[in-house]
Amino acid sequence: MTAPLPFAKRGTAETVETGTDFAPKFDKSGLILAIAVDATTNEVVMVAYMNADALAKTIASGEAWFWSRSRETLWQKGESSGNKLKLVEMRVDCDQDAILMKVTIAGDGVACHVGYRSCFYRTVPLGDEPTGERTLAFDKSMPRIEK
């Protein structure tokens, strides 16, 4: 992107971490991580990546837009499923290379394309040395809609 980004320029580490300029850091691919959490419960429901356009559209519209790395296109979460993410609040982390969104999930209230409320519907057992046989467990209490 050659046009100036609609955000502040990156300053020193100190100004980035302790100042009030919004100077998001995009990686080599022009992307920044965005985490969506339920605004009421704080449950992490999904993670995805935004380019500068997606971040600007999300801020302006109050609905989450992302960059699809596989399809190489801008997309609005929920555009086809109805599960749009409506922003209640946006935050940025200390070094400004990650975005946090507190959201409500529109439609039938599930954020994951598999149908679960959250993409994190399986637990990883802890302890011992991991092996190829380590088996995930499904969170049976998580709401799911057949997709």
Added chain:
Amino acid sequence: MTAPLPFAKRGTAETVETGTDFAPKFDKSGLILAIAVDATTNEVVMVAYMNADALAKTIASGEAWFWSRSRETLWQKGESSGNKLKLVEMRVDCDQDAILMKVTIAGDGVACHVGYRSCFYRTVPLGDEPTGERTLAFDKSMPRIEK
């Protein structure tokens, strides 16, 4: 890394998303995203990246290890600050390219090196078109320790 990773091989999209094999997807740099949330409140406290060794050590020890992209070294969160992250639970997302850790924060209970409980101590105002003048607001209710 030439030695076999201590995790299952990636199967089809369907087996990765709906099966019980733990087959984490590391990116081109050999890294996977890891999000740490407070086990009691679900508040997102920090995000960082793990390589396969860091993930294996985290699972085996129940304490969070990461890969430092800047220092190019394995590091244990809290090794110097005392703010180790003790895992209560680990989860993986649908396509297994992101890890979620529910943790308790040891020491003085802050996860961010700036001294805040969470790295996400500033909000980004929503609405309108973003400009370089967009100003972050500090969450004054967030606990902070002088570092």
